[in-house]
Amino acid sequence: xxxxxxxxxxxxxxxxxxxxxxxxxxxxxxxxxxxxxxxxxxxxxxxxxxxxxxxxxxxxxxxxxxxxxxxxxxxxxxxxxxxxxxxxxxxxxxxxxxxxxxxxxxxxxxxxx
Amino acid sequence: xxxxxxxxxxxxxxxxxxxxxxxxxxxxxxxxxxxxxxxxxxxxxxxxxxxxxxxxxxxxxxxxxxxxxxxxxxxxxxxxxxxxxxxxxxxxxxxxxxxxxxxxxxxxxxxx
Numbered sequence: 001x002x003x004x005x006x007x008x009x010x011x012x013x014x015x016x017x018x019x020x021x022x023x024x025x026x027x028x029x030x031x032x033x034x035x036x037x038x039x040x041x042x043x044x045x046x047x048x049x050x051x052x053x054x055x056x057x058x059x060x061x062x063x064x065x066x067x068x069x070x071x072x073x074x075x076x077x078x079x080x081x082x083x084x085x086x087x088x089x090x091x092x093x094x095x096x097x098x099x100x101x102x103x104x105x106x107x108x109x110x111x112x113x
Numbered sequence: 114x115x116x117x118x119x120x121x122x123x124x125x126x127x128x129x130x131x132x133x134x135x136x137x138x139x140x141x142x143x144x145x146x147x148x149x150x151x152x153x154x155x156x157x158x159x160x161x162x163x164x165x166x167x168x169x170x171x172x173x174x175x176x177x178x179x180x181x182x183x184x185x186x187x188x189x190x191x192x193x194x195x196x197x198x199x200x201x202x203x204x205x206x207x208x209x210x211x212x213x214x215x216x217x218x219x220x221x222x223x224x225x
Contacts, residue, residue: 031213033213040217042215042217043200043215044215048212054210058212059214090155092156094211096210096211101146102146102148103158104156105155106155107155
């Protein structure tokens with residue numbers, strides 16, 4: 001069974017903290033994505049990676065960075081968490097190009113207080 | 114950049130047929146896909162269209178017209194369990210890598 005695993009289901013952090021969200025996939029996929037999901041706004045792409053150590057900005061990268069040191073792991077970093085980063089964060093992976101079926105993790109509900 | 118438009122909400126009754134439309138604007142268009150997300154769950158893949166025409170998968174069908182930058186998801190014989198949010202998403206190929214951009218989602222409410 002294919003799997004995308006996010007390290008935490010729920011997370012509460014304080015304003016100004018550095019926050020790490022981890023995502024691991026076991027499908028040997030080239031592409032990995034980080035989205036945030038907010039009511040009425042759908043899934044918005046923060047960053048994606050198409051290979052190890054490669055990254056590209058999505059639509060809303062401000063306040064975030066990413067790291068992909070190994071093919072199976074893609075980390076999202078909030079350099080200094082702010083309350084407007086309270087959201088559901090979803091990680092996904094897919095094969096390069098082609099049918100582009102993406103597999104999602106269960107999400108991390110992050111609350112910044 | 115990319116943009117996708119889909120209705121925010123659709124209601125229907127059990128056994129009915131419902132169509133969820135999606136229009137898009139993007140460069141480097143590769144394909145259109147549909148995802149289903151139940152409340153509290155992760156999005157799951159439903160279908161993918163790269164070429165014009167209709168793709169059928171059981172009760173669900175998806176259509177694409179590349180010339181009109183338009184697609185739809187057709188759900189037949191609706192069941193209560195089909196109540197969920199449905200997202201269209203475009204795959205773009207730029208500079209040799211693909212991205213996946215989602216619409217804002219359509220909430221489908223199926224009533225008895």
